[in-house]
Amino acid sequence: MSFKVAVLASHTGSNLRALTAAAALPQAAFTVELVVSNNSASGALAHARELGIPWLHLSGRTHPDQEQLDLAMLAALTEHRIDLVVTAGFLRKIGPITLSGYAGRIVNIHPSLLPRHGGPGMHGLHVHESVLASGDTVSGASVHHVTANYDEGPVIASREVPVLSGDSVESLAARVLTAEHGLLAETVQALAVAHADR
Numbered sequence: 001m002s003f004k005v006a007v008l009a010s011h012t013g014s015n016l017r018a019l020t021a022a023a024a025l026p027q028a029a030f031t032v033e034l035v036v037s038n039n040s041a042s043g044a045l046a047h048a049r050e051l052g053i054p055w056l057h058l059s060g061r062t063h064p065d066q067e068q069l070d071l072a073m074l075a076a077l078t079e080h081r082i083d084l085v086v087t088a089g090f091l092r093k094i095g096p097i098t099l100s101g102y103a104g105r106i107v108n109i110h111p112s113l114l115p116r117h118g119g120p121g122m123h124g125l126h127v128h129e130s131v132l133a134s135g136d137t138v139s140g141a142s143v144h145h146v147t148a149n150y151d152e153g154p155v156i157a158s159r160e161v162p163v164l165s166g167d168s169v170e171s172l173a174a175r176v177l178t179a180e181h182g183l184l185a186e187t188v189q190a191l192a193v194a195h196a197d198r
């Protein structure tokens with residue numbers, strides 16, 4: 001039985017693409033069964049449409065009431081029998097109802113070596129700005145469990161990336177993003193294999 005993954009993403013969706021590419025490999029132990037975005041114009045939803053993966057736009061526009069939005073998210077995950085939720089550049093907090101319904105089964109990819117450069121406001125280029133300002137010579141990517149507070153759940157896997165002298169925010173972001181793609185695909189595959197072995 002396949003390990004069913006839902007991906008939640010707000011913008012480009014390059015991590016989603018890395019996961020759908022990994023899921024297409026012969027050894028893949030998981031499938032991407034659902035894509036959810038709060039942004040109806042996101043690259044993530046466009047990719048889901050291209051591949052024929054079920055997708056959903058859930059936002060304050062579709063559900064002005066926070067609790068209704070949270071209930072709709074949990075209902076969608078349950079309806080698609082999702083085993084693992086992956087947030088990849090999803091710029092919304094997961095509501096408490098979904099968090100408790102999927103406790104221990106939601107992971108996030110973050111573009112730094114947590115706990116460094118994590119927490120509220122630390123997303124996208126802000127993370128790399130913070131790394132460059134700190135003088136760190138190593139950055140990277142982390143996959144961690146999602147809890148109620150931003151970027152605080154236990155780290156499951158991480159990958160280091162060097163910070164090079166002369167790096168701009170954009171050059172560092174690009175190097176980290178490439179590492180994210182490999183790390184995320186390998187981590188989801190490992191979680192799927194561990195689930196199958198249970």
Ligand code: GAR
Nearest residue numbers: 012013014015089109110111123124
């Ligand atoms: C990725 O770099 C991801 O780590 C980051 O947003 C980007 C999404 O890119 N997430 C955060 O900063 C969360 N704090 P993508 O849409 O191309 O996958």
